[in-house]
Amino acid sequence: MTARRRYWLMKSEPDAFSIDDLQRVGTEPWTGVRNYQARNFMRSMQVGDGVLFYHSNCDVPGIVGIAKVASTPYPDPTQFDRKSDYYDPKATQEQPRWDLVDVSFERKLARTIALEEIRRHADELGEGFALTQRGSRLSVLPVTAAQWKLLLSLE
DNA sequence: GCCAACGTTGGC
DNA sequence: GCCAACGTTGGC
Numbered sequence: 001m002t003a004r005r006r007y008w009l010m011k012s013e014p015d016a017f018s019i020d021d022l023q024r025v026g027t028e029p030w031t032g033v034r035n036y037q038a039r040n041f042m043r044s045m046q047v048g049d050g051v052l053f054y055h056s057n058c059d060v061p062g063i064v065g066i067a068k069v070a071s072t073p074y075p076d077p078t079q080f081d082r083k084s085d086y087y088d089p090k091a092t093q094e095q096p097r098w099d100l101v102d103v104s105f106e107r108k109l110a111r112t113i114a115l116e117e118i119r120r121h122a123d124e125l126g127e128g129f130a131l132t133q134r135g136s137r138l139s140v141l142p143v144t145a146a147q148w149k150l151l152l153s154l155e
Numbered sequence: 156g157c158c159a160a161c162g163t164t165g166g167c
Numbered sequence: 168g169c170c171a172a173c174g175t176t177g178g179c
Contacts, residue, residue, distance in 0.1 A: 034163095056165060061166070135172040
């Protein structure tokens, strides 16, 4: 018995890892999330869940593509790697702190759905939508089916 | 358990 | 590059 497909939005800085990078590699482990709320969302992901791929910290922040969850959650290997920027000395193999999922490319959007445009639909998206919440920096966040539909209708 | 200091995120 | 907002750390 599998639960109904769910939806997420995941942020990435295009300088570090862009939608084109994901298209090139096909599937990528979503390493480096070091925020408990974001981690907990990844822990609840299931294979096949829909992902809105979002470019942050760039000229035109916004949704640029669609991906999907391609694995169940497992420990982020970079937490054990002393040479990694994401190394966490408090994490052990026995008790990992950080989990991730693999994300696989589905398609690029015909155009970027800019944050500025998304904000104009803030009322329809609802107050609980973390992307447009004042001050929110969450890099992995849930999207309802209605929000998914609305956002993609802007494409 | 409080909270000041610090580091990070990410829009602008 | 700036800086507001936020999360984490660590002294007490």
